[in-house]
Amino acid sequence: NTSSYFIIDKDEDLSIMCNFEDHININSFAPGQNLIEAYNKANDIDDILIDNIKIAYKDNLGFLTSSPIKLGTGLKASLVLHLPALKHENLITRLASMISKLGLSLTPLYDNAKGDIYVLSNQVTLGITEKSAMDNVNAVCDQIIIQERKARETLKQNxxxxxxxxxxxxxxxxxxxxxxxxxxxxxxxxxxxxxxxxxxxxxxxxxxxxxxxxxxxxxxxxxxxxxxxxxxxxxxxxxxxxxx
Incomplete structure (x- = not known):
């Protein structure tokens, strides 16, 4: 039987999961809207692994993952957003529908959207570069922040x-x-x-x-x-x- 492993660094902002859904999954975290910092940390580990392990990869498909939707870069760039005003104004469902048409998703972090915390992530990994994926997430995030601030100003008058x-x-x-x-x-x-x-x-x-x-x-x-x-x-x- 193949054993599974979870490795985490002392700062708890970088981890590697081995033999779970995929053979190797690198998770990296950074505060704020700082995808590039998280990406750079993960990419450093990725480079080391590629230099030392034979990774399943094809030029036309990218990394060969356990799920077809992760083919390509295999990168999932996510931002965690606190959206209480948009939730209170019942705008989240419509917003998530619009975002999905852009190849991104907006989903609750906790069950039943407790805490009004949502995760914005890219859904497309094939035929797109890592930079483009992060740029798309950041651009949509900027627009969500604008809408949330407007909704907060409305609530402030209530x-x-x-x-x-x-x-x-x-x-x-x-x-x-x-x-x-x-x-x-x-x-x-x-x-x-x-x-x-x-x-x-x-x-x-x-x-x-x-x-x-x-x-x-x-x-x-x-x-x-x-x-x-x-x-x-x-x-x-x-x-x-x-x-x-």
């Missing part, structure tokens, strides 16, 4: 929505239990409130909580087995401490 954001903050400051789903939806509103200058928490606070307050992260950091209820209680406690 006193009911402003009240909803402040109520959410009040609940998080006092809640004794917070589920993962409630956490994702609530922290989305808090981040939106920061962007609208309702309060002055740093964006890094939201990122830190998103990274550390899922059940698996809580279990790992506590070094003990936690039930779901225990995770909900611990999550609420940490949120109260973070938000003051």
């Amino acid at each position: 006193p009911d929505f402003e009240d909803r954001i402040y109520r959410t903050l009040g609940i998080l400051k006092l809640a004794r239990r917070v589920s993962v789903d409630e956490f994702l939806d609530s922290i989305s509103l808090i981040r939106l409130g920061i962007s609208l200058n309702y309060f002055q928490y740093p964006y890094s606070l939201v990122g830190d909580m998103l990274y550390n307050l899922f059940d698996a992260s809580l279990v790992d950091s506590s070094k003990s087995d936690l039930t779901k209820d225990m995770c909900d209680s611990l999550r609420a406690q940490i949120i109260r401490e973070k938000l003051g």
Whole structure:
């Protein structure tokens, strides 16, 4: 039997998956809208592997992957976007349909679009260069950001929505239990409130909580087995401490 391996670097921004869907899959991450930084890190590893391993490749098809839709460059360039205003205005479905006609996809990061976080990715890898794929994703991302900002300005004029954001903050400051789903939806509103200058928490606070307050992260950091209820209680406690 062939064993599978997952290799990750010490900074946790580069990983290699071996013998999963494909023999080798390189994943690279970078903050912000910085696809080229992530690409360069992955490409350095790719060059080393090509120099030392016989890779299945044909001039007319590119890399021969397990799935035909990955033929060609085999590159999937993705950007993670927080789109609460477009979601609230019910514009995501129409936007995703328009984007699909450009050879890209816009899909929720979490089930049922919890947290209003979406992933924008290229769907075409054959007959296109890596640079073109990244340029396309960046160009569409720029347009999505413009639309999201317009939608946020509209929401800012809505006193009911402003009240909803402040109520959410009040609940998080006092809640004794917070589920993962409630956490994702609530922290989305808090981040939106920061962007609208309702309060002055740093964006890094939201990122830190998103990274550390899922059940698996809580279990790992506590070094003990936690039930779901225990995770909900611990999550609420940490949120109260973070938000003051």
